Amino acid sequence: MPELPEVETIRRGLNKLSSQTVLKDFTKVSPYCFHDSENLLANSLNGSEPLTLSQFVRQGKYLIAEIKQCEQIAFLIIFHLRMTGKLIVTDTVIDWPKHTHFYFTLEDKARATHYLYFNDIRRFGGAVVLTKEQIKAYSSLTKLAFDAYTYKLAYTSSPLKESDALACFQNNLVKHPKTPIKSLLLDQTVIAGLGNIYADELLFINQIHPLSLVSYLSFEQISKLFYSIKPLLTQAIGHHGTTFSDYVDSLGHKGTFQLELKVYKRSKQACSICQTEICKIKIAGRSSHFCPKCQAYYGPKLN
DNA sequence: GGGGATACCTGAACGC
DNA sequence: TGCGTTCAGGTATCCC
Numbered sequence: 001m002p003e004l005p006e007v008e009t010i011r012r013g014l015n016k017l018s019s020q021t022v023l024k025d026f027t028k029v030s031p032y033c034f035h036d037s038e039n040l041l042a043n044s045l046n047g048s049e050p051l052t053l054s055q056f057v058r059q060g061k062y063l064i065a066e067i068k069q070c071e072q073i074a075f076l077i078i079f080h081l082r083m084t085g086k087l088i089v090t091d092t093v094i095d096w097p098k099h100t101h102f103y104f105t106l107e108d109k110a111r112a113t114h115y116l117y118f119n120d121i122r123r124f125g126g127a128v129v130l131t132k133e134q135i136k137a138y139s140s141l142t143k144l145a146f147d148a149y150t151y152k153l154a155y156t157s158s159p160l161k162e163s164d165a166l167a168c169f170q171n172n173l174v175k176h177p178k179t180p181i182k183s184l185l186l187d188q189t190v191i192a193g194l195g196n197i198y199a200d201e202l203l204f205i206n207q208i209h210p211l212s213l214v215s216y217l218s219f220e221q222i223s224k225l226f227y228s229i230k231p232l233l234t235q236a237i238g239h240h241g242t243t244f245s246d247y248v249d250s251l252g253h254k255g256t257f258q259l260e261l262k263v264y265k266r267s268k269q270a271c272s273i274c275q276t277e278i279c280k281i282k283i284a285g286r287s288s289h290f291c292p293k294c295q296a297y298y299g300p301k302l303n
Numbered sequence: 304g305g306g307g308a309t310a311c312c313t314g315a316a317c318g319c
Numbered sequence: 320t321g322c323g324t325t326c327a328g329g330t331a332t333c334c335c
Contacts, residue, residue, distance in 0.1 A: 001328060061329080082329050084313080099313085122312040124329070140330085179306065186329085196328065245315085245327085284307065286328065 002081040004149055004193030005236035006247050006255065007061050010087055013250030014056045014063075014116075017089065018108045023051040023067060025105035033101040033118060033126035040075045040129045041067075053106065059154045060144050060192030063087070064135075076135055078128050079118070084246040085125025090115050102127075121246065145172055148193035149233045166226045173214045173222065181217070182210035183284045191229070197242055200264045200289045202228060209297035210281075210288040216298035235260070263289040 002010070026041055028034055036042070044051055044067070051074065054066040065077040079087060089106075091114045096103070103117035118127065130138055141154045146168055151159040160168065172190040173181075184190050185199035194202070203210050206225045208217070217225075241247060241255030244265065248254055258265075262272050267280035271291040279292050 003329095080329080083327080120312095121314070122328090124312065176305080183306085188330085285309080287326090 001083050001195060001197070001244075002061065002085065002241070002247050003195035003198055004058075004061060004147075005198070005233050005239075005257065006241035006249075007058055007063055007081065007193075008149065008233075008237050009241045009249045009255065010081075011056045011058045011063055014065075014087065014089070017053060017106070018110060019052070019054055021053040021106050021108040023053050023104055024107050024113070026102065027105070028102045029096055030101045032123045033120055035126065036129035038129075040131065041077075044069060044074050053104075058147075058150075059141060059152070060147055060188055061195070062141060062144075073132055075129055075131050078130060078135070078138070078141070080125050080127075080140075081120070082122070082124035082126075084122045085118065085120040086246070086248055087116060087118055087250060088248065088252050089250050090117065090252075099123075143189055144192040145169075145189050146192065148191050148229050149237075166223060169226050170219070170222050177213060177215040179213070180211045180283050181208060181214060182286075182288050184214065186284070186286065193233070194229070196286050196288075197261070197264045198232060198236065201261060202232060203295060204263045204290060205232065207295050209292075209295045210283055210290050211302070212296075212298040213300070216300075221298075263291060265289065 026045060047069065049069050052068045054068045057064045061080060063079040067074050067077065093115055096117065097119055099121045100117050100119045103115050106114050106116060135141065136155060144154055146153050146160055146165055151162065151165040169191055173184055176184055182199055182203060185194050185202060186196065202225065205228050206221065208221065236242060236257045239255055239257035239260065240249055240253065242257040243254035244258055263278050266278045267289055269278050271278055271294055274291065274293045276291055276293040278289055280287055280289050
């Protein structure tokens with residue numbers, strides 16, 4: 001399932017497309033997953049000036065394509081892959097894979113006609129077309145916290161300083177004194193980009209039980225947790241993300257970071273440190289994997 | 304207002 | 320073999 005490292009891997013792949021790539025056409029294969037309430041894309045495609053695919057930027061798990069016309073940003077396409085969404089570039093089309101919902105026809109000087117298609121088995125993901133003005137009021141993005149990898153907030157050009165990001169992280173955490181730390185790491189208004197896999201791994205690295213409460217953690221523990229996020233994400237990006245079932249990058253290749261995971265999807269296997277059996281519990285409806293010996297619980301006595 | 308539960312959705316895995 | 324059930328999880332929404 002695409003979290004920050006997987007979306008970043010896809011973004012880097014898509015940005016290898018030329019910034020002069022012309023968006024020639026758009027086709028909806030299904031009625032799902034694509035929302036353009038003002039027909040910005042269709043109307044622009046009918047215009048006399050070509051549309052170019054400028055670049056892809058990322059905020060948390062959102063991927064944003066900047067579409068230019070006459071050197072100006074005409075509109076943006078905001079993608080979210082949720083659980084099983086895929087954005088894949090292909091040169092040839094014989095039959096679109098099952099669950100393909102829409103595709104863009106692209107062209108550039110160095111490459112003949114090629115395609116960027118969106119496929120999503122569960123139809124949780126999708127894309128929405130917005131103008132530069134509309135995106136500033138797009139609540140899904142405006143409410144996001146700073147990005148866990150770049151420390152950038154949406155619509156800002158420069159990232160937060162690391163010390164400011166840490167202060168922001170701590171402030172966002174302490175607003176929820178009664179919520180398990182695992183749930184807070186998944187909360188995109190606390191820190192943007194983490195999902196179930198990397199939240200479990202981070203808590204294992206920091207030896208914190210997922211049910212622990214922030215109010216019982218020291219500043220040193222929160223700092224250590226914060227400073228372990230970027231190295232983990234960097235490592236995962238280096239492995240092109242984690243693939244358990246559906247995730248592939250923009251060329252259809254799987255990631256390999258699943259081979260490095262210490263606890264996620266390893267329940268009933270031995271902990272790599274103490275050999276105790278990894279446990280799995282449900283927290284806020286999500287499976288959480290942890291070592292009951294290595295990861296200490298900080299909070300009121302559990303029933 | 305905070306926090307938990309649920310809906311959305313399909314395919315894989317599992318049990319009978 | 321075939322059918323029904325459960326599980327997977329990011330986000331929006333509902334409810335207590």
